[in-house]
Amino acid sequence: MNDSIPNDHATLAVEHLSIDFGPRRVVDDLSFALHPGKTLCIAGESGSGKSLTSLAIMGLLPRAARVPEGRILFGERDLLGLPEHERRHLRGKQIGMIFQEPMTSLNPLMTVSQQLIETLRRHEPLTRDEARNRARDMLDAVRMPDVQKRLTQYPHELSGGMRQRVMIAMAMLCRPQVLIADEPTTALDVTIQAQILELMRELQQSFHTSLLLITHDMGVVAEMADQVVVMNQGRMEEHAPVRRLFTAPQAAYTRRLLDAVPVLGTAPAPQALPDSPVVLQVRDLRVRFPLRGGWFEPGRNVHAVEDVNFELRQGETLGLVGESGCGKSATGKALMNMLAYQGSVQLEGRELNGLTGASLQAVRRDIQMIFQDPYAALNPRKTILELVGEPLLIHDRLPLTARRERVAELLNQVDLPADAMTRYPHQFSGGQRQRICIARALSLNPKVIIADESVSALDVSVQAQVLELLERLRAEHGLSYLFISHDMAVVERLCHRVAVMFCGRIVEVGRRDQVLHNPQHPYTRRLLDAVPMPDVDRRRDFKSLLQSFDAPDPIKLRGFEPPVQQFRNVGEDHLVAV
Template identity: 75%
Template sequence: MPEYMPSLSVERLCIDVGGGESRRRVVDELSFALYPGRTLGIAGESGSGKSLTSLAIMGLLPKAASVPSGAILFDHRDLLSLPEGERQALRGKRIGMIFQEPMTSLNPLLTVGQQLAETLRRHEALSRSEVRQRCRAVLDAVRMPQVDKRLAQYPHELSGGMRQRVMIAMAMLCQPEVLIADEPTTALDVTIQAQILELMRELQQQFNTSLLLITHDMGVVAEMADQVVVMNQGRMEERGTLQQVFTAPQATYTRKLLAAVPVLGSAPAPAVLGEQPVVLGVKDLSVRFALRHGWFERPRTVHAVEGVSFDLHLGETLGLVGESGCGKSSTGKALMNMLAYQGSVKLLGQELNGLQGTALQRVRRDVQMVFQDPYAALNPRKSVFDLVGEPLLIHDRMAEPERRERVAQLLQQVDLPRDALERYPHQFSGGQRQRICIARALALNPKVIIADESVSALDVSVQAQVLELLERLRAEHRLSYLFISHDMAVVERICHRVAVMYGGRIVEIGPRDKVLHNPQHPYTQRLLAAVPVPKVGHRRDFKKLLKELERPDPIKQAGFVAPPQQFAAVAADHWVALE
């Protein structure tokens, strides 16, 4: 196909949801074209119709959705008018898709090898040995370590980055002409994100694939896209080259979207707290996991967190940053007594290590957690009243009328209406679900809230709203936050101090501006250099970046006990680990 001919074009596409009087238009008169070897980025907030458009192309729209008008042209045929059998023949073979959440897209009952083989057998007549050879080759192509082992594993046994690689391998298995990537790097840290984007870039060059990249991350758009479409509430606000959209946006909404993107170095100075008492004191915290082993192997131990120490003061937000696998979440769970650990954790002087039963329940009033995925953290069978009021029922035995009034007050604090009480999690957007989780964490008036990647999966405008909410609640209730994140711009926006973790240890800790703008440890410097920037012409050299950020596999160090850490003061309250 000549490069000037589109491989796929969408013409005046309309998508409706619901029926009768409740019918509403969610995509309205959308048009664009994909060209071989080029990338089109579709940007916009949640609910703008980005993902529904991709599902329409794949023929995977939910039953509640319909396409009243428009056309999707591929290979001189309108995909919307094709019989389902012909759509299935194209789906996965000539048009592939990388879905946003691999854990919900992969079959938990089948191994990686079985799922890859199933895709191949559907589209090609191959022998068992040829199928296995192709599966191994495609996992090699996506740089999956220990391919034979991964083929025999189930999705839950893989990390988030590995699951995303499996999704890319499955989408590229039959070398499709069009590849749709729906939020392929959402909630991934900068190094895993760099690996995925470099992989997509290489595969596109190798097979001259047309790439449709759907994302709310404007830094990813700036690095990957040739053309950009900006969507808002189902309508196309703007379309143009990357240069045109980023340097001279015409639509008011596009300018607003670009202005909402958090950029490292743009946050105002944090509020001065002055001398405040220590609320949470952590000393020599270590978390170790026993590895599975065979009959004749010695038991081995992985040191996920080793010798971590820090103090969290009243009204302070301490950011905990680092790559996936560095021990951030394990540290947060240990502080909640959700994991066994060694060392000392003191809340207002009371030792938490070893607490059980009623004593542990009493302490949990004062330490609450907001998890990364609000949908997974909320029971879909319970109403908002039951979910937010549950801590009040467990700890305070509060009667229903008083509990209902308290829950209504909590919802008001997180800017949700009172009528949300009787609704269920699936009836809310991602940002609203995270507000429900925050309301539940506030129910018992805690002193410390551990926020584990609490805004990483939210688009930029919703993210800004949740961050403003957290900051307001901190000031009103004198809360202390341990804010776990991989997004440096978000950390700069909300934190007073920052601790950087690497390989299970803190390597640098100090005031926000000193750590983020004058990093002293080599790892902190490399991590900050890897942050994507929403700016035309700023494209990271992924290969160089990944080489610099290479770190040893912790499993290879199983059983290795590192010597105690020593720190050097480089400025007031700014400490760096000695190599």
């Protein structure tokens, strides 16, 4: 049951829009209206038609797509009937767009300044100096640090958050009436996401822009939306004001979507673990990458991981959290001997540092890794039988018949049918591919699994299923997980203990509830303050997060030895860096 959609005085109105790809209808009879200065969120999972709707508004649909019916009204004009040269004039000037992946949307061969100036001069009669000044002012408006330096840099020299700020600046340069943001924070850390959302709120208020925000994150919807359209497989399931949607959702799909969202502070207490033996012990772990310099420059290193210490017990899940660049993934790869490191890593008392060849291969039986991107982790030319059965062939030399039986058993454990083994990775969804990666990691009955952002790329309902699967497998097989993530609600749902990393070091570690519900380190508190809540009565004020947080420079002269980190115990092994 949806609200009627009044189009009076709407900046943008979509009426009965349908989009076809060949015989398949991917958007079916979609209608909504966007009003001046308001935010409308289109929410839904992958494949729901959200992004295709935004591309239709911009006139950027792929050639294979066809619009058999519907109108997209911008003022009095139907955008679908406009010739391309008029569409080009509207794009960027009156309708701006922020794309999901800024690295693929920015020209890698042009500096930030060149790209901003080109956008401005295409739409407005400005001199190069006037355009440069406007570009600098807009980068200031999006709180870009050290603007003069950023203007001269190329996209690859910027962090993900900085690239997204450039995209927002570019979209807002001509002060458009409508700004479309397609998953603008999906790939960003929680604090950077909060900063980008706050920037969009500020710019919207300053320029009275109408915002069409496309997302699958219901926390972002609760923070930003005035109106919400929920889409599922191309159809609109529900359209309602944000408060009504969250407090009294009408569609069964909306209720399922909201129920699947992990909400920080609502996870049940973790099951108490017996005093089980230590499986993995890490002492004084260091990962440093040498930097190439000029002839007369002194040698320097990037201190990616610095003196990290922790233990992982049998059947325990330890969460390792922090922002991109803090050293989480480098720690995981060091434990797998995928990169050189200093320090001691012991698996059931056996030292892993320095192992090579057959010795390393023997240890790999007991420590496996699940990677962030399941598609990149699976060879697209191999069947699932070959992929999941490969460890069985390498380590156990199992014949084909025995491999087939074991792979069928593993697929059953991750809730996939046995006949999936004859298919290829591209024939599966993202969640199914991640299940295949989990099955492969389980094939040799490991003792430790390192899960590196293993659910961050998944829709919320699929994410919930994979988390339930990981927890069930831990309980059944006594697995120990090192769960690397930047999603605090997911960490709360799965982990027994939590370690927080900042600039290559652990700054706080303790039981889950100690760290997440009674954080002692300022960086931990900053991370938790940035988590968007799927609750309209708990909207966050992210303004404080726009202030920079002092972080030491990780690049040091070769030979530099940092001071040994000191911790204070605030009770029951809840350790905080001082």
